[in-house]
Amino acid sequence: MAETIARTGRGRRGAATPARAHRRLPFAAQSLAVAVALLWCNGALAAETQVLLLRGWFGVFSTGMDGLAAELKAKGIKTEVAGHLYWSTAVKEILKERAAGKTSALVLVGHSQGANNVIDMARSLEPHKVSVDLLVTLAPFMQNPVPANVVRAVNYFQSPGWGAPLTAEPGFHGKLSNVDVGDDWTIAHISIDKSARIHAEISRDIAALSQAKEGPQDGAANPLTAAAPQSPQKKFPPQAEAQ
Template identity: 30%
Template structure:
């Protein structure tokens, strides 16, 4: 009887171990398949690669707005290289940081072209980002524009950062989310939210539209990238697309240059 129970328990353990091995093998096979198809860069080697943003992409957003509205009077802001900028930009990577390398590229571009602070952090450092912004804001009477940008989990956490800043009475001039997969409610301290998303069948990798707590205080632009010409992306590549990068930079520069105009 005892021997039979031991054999039965051993069979159960073997069955459980086989199931674990099967799940792991399936996950490993899926990861290898995605990697080979070019959707995922597992090397991390492109993390610091700087890709130039094509000039032709600078006006894509305004052109699409004009076509959608049937008007030919879209307003664009031309900013010369010699014009100073004022503000701070915080970019945030999702996942393990292997896929959201476009956030680092964006930070590098902001630093190079605007000469302002543009730190890039992982999504799990959202608390540190909040404290850094709040500390500077509370120590300086002259407040500078705050811009938050994030991809995937980084986008989710940037919304949380904005929410935490709202509790402290700190405004966010621009929030840019790229394929956020949750946390889609934007707090009222955000003046403008720009959301790039691509709908999909897998909830974990499907971008969502944003909604404002108070639409009268927050302007939200939900941009479905499948409607933009020349863009072929998925959840893992959307943040690195040159057109998306250019559209984000254009809006960032508007916020930073308008701040200087207001300063006089």
Template identity: 35%
Template sequence: MRNRLLKYGALLMVGAALAVPLVASAQAAPAVAPPAAQEPVAGAAPAAKVAPKKVIAKVTKTAPRVARDPQIYLFRGLANVFSLGMDDMSKELTAQGIPNKVLNHANWPRIAAEITAKYKANPKSTRPIVLVGHSLGANAVLIMGQQLARNGVPVDLVVTFDPTTKGPIAPGVRRYLNLYQSNNGWAEALDVPEGAGKRVVNSDVRKRADIKTVSHFDIEKNRVLHQQVVSEIARLVGTRVKPQNPSKAGTM
């Protein structure tokens, strides 16, 4: 029994002696450093880069320019031989680069139908609409302007040389210019409806200092009046009037 106690005590002493260096070594052990950042592995795909946002400039679109198709018509009077000044004016307009047609006054219904069809098909390009006439041709363009207005077609200008009637004056016509001679026994001043005001201009050439004596049969040939009308039409078309050689233009 005594021997067992002595062995047990010896074991306790040996165990205590062995425990002391283990504790000391544990206390002296260095702290474990956190793991170092890993180096990128060779061959690995780089991190995706976020592309900067592209600034897209706004482009201001301009409306396409509309090709104009002016409707300029000149109408002769009785028998198609007493209004050849319309032919001279047609040449002057052509020399200014302004397309036009000259016809007998009896053709106005057909031309009114053609203009209406063109305008209904393309209202923006079928402009300006200008009607010019002498004597019975002047009467015709007054009726034609009224017919076009009824068809819903706006007329920019109606020019009458010595009409033998006072109208009709249509609200759909933007401007009337009546060039007439009050004392020749044929011509009439146009009626000016209430409210029409500046839309209707009656110009009595008998009272104009820039016009020499004319008659019903040659008023449409007067060069001064031609220049006035061509300038009016050129303004509507949007062109500048070019100087002309008088010998290549209308007479008088």
């Protein structure tokens, strides 16, 4: 499903007896407790979200990707940022981790050329049956279709300006949102990666992904396939409106 969004603006425990307080657990019980703890830790590691951010051409004009990485890391989200040429190496690393049994939720975000390359990454992972839980593209200069192994895709573009709505490949059953930010005078191709509100929306999508992985509550919409969040449109300054 694709859409285009135009911007307009527990009980109490009794006290233990002295005998119970000093009683040691049998060895078998201790071993079981350790095993449960290890399984819990391994489950937590498997459930963590893995985020990769790719900069645009030469990595010169995509410093906003570094800023976003810092914001996500500060929230405890495992995040890596790299130049767009890293994409094929990243695919190999992801496949190696999956072969080792790692099942982290996968998020790919890219700006400009990096946006095209995160789509390339998703397409390269598709034959290996690796899903991309969230794919975010910021002003990709080529409108390559979104592969069918993507669960949620959000494409930010400018109309008129740089970028255009994306389409999905046949067999795509996820959610594709095309977000037009062309009416926001604060956003240009070389600044879209630095937009505070877009950073906030990406962060919210990643948080929603973690919530969806845990499972939405009864009656609640699945945030992974919900519409892209919308923030208030910034008002043009008087001099801009007069032009």
